[in-house]
Amino acid sequence: MKSIILLISILLLNNLYSQEKFDVEVAEADYLFSNKEYKNAIIEYDKVIKGNDKESYNYYLRGLSKYNLEDNMGAIKDFTKAYLLIKNDALNGNWIYGPRTFKFNDTYMNAELGLSPVHKFFHLFLYRGHSKYKLEDYRGAILDLKEYIKYDNTDDDFPGIHKLIGDCYFMLQQYPEAIKFYTEAINLNPADKSAYFSRGVSFLNNDALESACIDLSKSGELGNEKAYELITEYCR
Numbered sequence: 001m002k003s004i005i006l007l008i009s010i011l012l013l014n015n016l017y018s019q020e021k022f023d024v025e026v027a028e029a030d031y032l033f034s035n036k037e038y039k040n041a042i043i044e045y046d047k048v049i050k051g052n053d054k055e056s057y058n059y060y061l062r063g064l065s066k067y068n069l070e071d072n073m074g075a076i077k078d079f080t081k082a083y084l085l086i087k088n089d090a091l092n093g094n095w096i097y098g099p100r101t102f103k104f105n106d107t108y109m110n111a112e113l114g115l116s117p118v119h120k121f122f123h124l125f126l127y128r129g130h131s132k133y134k135l136e137d138y139r140g141a142i143l144d145l146k147e148y149i150k151y152d153n154t155d156d157d158f159p160g161i162h163k164l165i166g167d168c169y170f171m172l173q174q175y176p177e178a179i180k181f182y183t184e185a186i187n188l189n190p191a192d193k194s195a196y197f198s199r200g201v202s203f204l205n206n207d208a209l210e211s212a213c214i215d216l217s218k219s220g221e222l223g224n225e226k227a228y229e230l231i232t233e234y235c236r
Contacts, residue, residue, distance in 0.1 A: 025051070030061070038065040056085035060124055072131040079128040086121055122151040126158055138168040155188040162188065163195045170198060175206040193222035200227070204234060 029044035045062035063078030129144030166181035182199035200215030213235035220227035
């Protein structure tokens with residue numbers, strides 16, 4: 001009987017030790033991530049995920065580390081895994097906030113990231129979409145970026161999303177759609193000389209010369225010297 005009790009005690013201690021070791025690895029990975037030591041963070045997240053491959057937040061943060069290191073394929077893979085897990089992850093509630101969070105002064109914060117605002121899971125659509133854009137998967141990028149703006153259509157946290165969608169449509173030579181999103185970008189930021197320039201070029205490609213010249217002029221007023229090269233060529 002004593003030997004059975006001793007065995008159970010040893011097993012419990014081993015489980016506690018394993019959990020403590022796992023928690024330390026999570027904290028170390030998050031600390032490295034928060035300090036932008038992305039290569040080392042990935043190494044630690046690899047260990048964490050090996051110990052528990054069911055928590056979506058670890059995939060998300062490893063994906064974001066890869067994104068910051070320009071590993072677009074790796075980032076897309078991790079963001080996709082996080083997305084597939086999120087719907088079954090009870091810790092994430094309404095899919096907006098990740099685990100390891102608490103509420104402070106009515107704001108959700110992340111304990112491991114040094115009291116910085118927590119990453120929201122819908123941000124993965126932004127990062128995955130941008131990764132796809134950089135890999136020239138413009139249709140895939142459009143789908144992800146449009147999903148992102150369902151949650152945040154303000155451009156406040158990540159300025160330039162609407163212009164990026166416009167750029168995707170521009171690369172696909174779908175100029176009316178590009179113009180639509182460049183217009184939204186300008187409405188959100190009337191001082192965006194790049195959005196005026198891109199909309200102007202889209203108007204040129206859509207045979208709307210008058211509108212093109214107006215936008216190029218506005219872009220030039222805002223400091224874009226390249227706009228005057230096109231004005232000289234097309235608007236005289």
